[in-house]
Amino acid sequence: MGPPAKLRPKIRDFDPKKFLATIGEGRKVLSFPKKQTVFSQGDAADAVFYIQQGKVKLMVVSNDRKEATLGILSTGDFFGEGSLAGQALRMGSATAMTDCELLRIDKKAMMLALHREHTFSDLFVAYLRARNIRYEEDLVDQLFNSSEKRLARLLLLLAHFGKESEPETVIPKISQETLAEMIGTTRSRVSFFMNRFRKLGFLDYGESGLQVSSLLNVVLHD
Amino acid sequence: MGPPAKLRPKIRDFDPKKFLATIGEGRKVLSFPKKQTVFSQGDAADAVFYIQQGKVKLMVVSNDRKEATLGILSTGDFFGEGSLAGQALRMGSATAMTDCELLRIDKKAMMLALHREHTFSDLFVAYLRARNIRYEEDLVDQLFNSSEKRLARLLLLLAHFGKESEPETVIPKISQETLAEMIGTTRSRVSFFMNRFRKLGFLDYGESGLQVSSLLNVVLHD
DNA sequence: AGAAATGTGTGCGAAAGTGAACATATTTCG
């Protein structure tokens, strides 16, 4: 990538306790087993979710049945905020990728809390901005790069998922299908590039999952 | 498009007066002649801008010198909000497409106002959400659609630029080059599709600019 | 006006990406 290419910012230092305190009623902790749907495209959008534990996949389906994955969110992320901006219906679906513990906040309660609590509002604004930046970068990525580079970038981002440290293990089990949906290409293409990366030593199909080498950056810079 | 395809939301009912009132110092009204740069990629990001009058184009340059246009904003829009989320440098550039009157707000003053004024904060959150939705849709569009469909969608969006009404005239003079940069393809491709649309009667190169027929929608729905 | 800079219409070979098919692996589960 380049100037716009940065790791996706995240608001992980968001304090759930302070958060809980500001919301009086209208909140509820929910558990979702792996693979369960949190909400579906077309559902009424009357709540926001906050991930206390686990990973959630956001996706949309096109009219011709193709699927795209907009992102994989984890602990500390919000999703479903569309409801706050007047969206009456869900534009996409959300499913639990792992067992999850989610905080469900009614739209109304959320709006009230945002209006009432300065600190909370500040944090939420920061969160929205971070998401914005991420989308902006994803968009730039799509506009500029080939699918090979997009895959490389995605793998690098996933490798640093949550952590800031050295070459780390990618989330165990994200299917090539999902990867393909995230960068807008076909699975066969993903398979092809993954193997190329592996042959070049940028990737390692280890025991504990996929090891991403920071050498993969080479692919991005031509 | 489909479920995710909606017109880009906008916060036009945002009240500049209330806005001005909440920001004490740290704001300044600036005039920019057409084509002038407001800020460049790499500049220090220490302020947010609000468009009081005119149109502004946001763009980024890749390391291999290619350009992409992230959006065209107009009266009532904010830009440069990256500075609020800890971005020290501008990720892209902003240039005036028409003579503009912009309100420049220091990062610090903006943060204070957001923290202090509930109403302002609420409006800004709404604005950020709207932007988010737009980016999300653009991203979905890139992931799903061919360049022909992306062009059709863009033209339709531009046609409704600001208005909610009937088939309208597209902004006079947006070059094919810019259109190409917005949907991530080449100018020749844009030219090709534009003529195809025109032959099909979906487009009209009128006097006052480009007339977009709502018939263009059929291109989207296959 | 007339030169220079920009923008547009078109064609074409090369490159990238698609989509479907098929043969293995691997995982999930009764």
Next chain:
DNA sequence: CGAAATATGTTCACTTTCGCACACATTTCT
């Protein structure tokens, strides 16, 4: 354990898109 369901590696004909080239039109400037 094995059958069924999933996931992965690989091939290949077919499309789409890119990149570039060049002629012509329009706008901008001196």
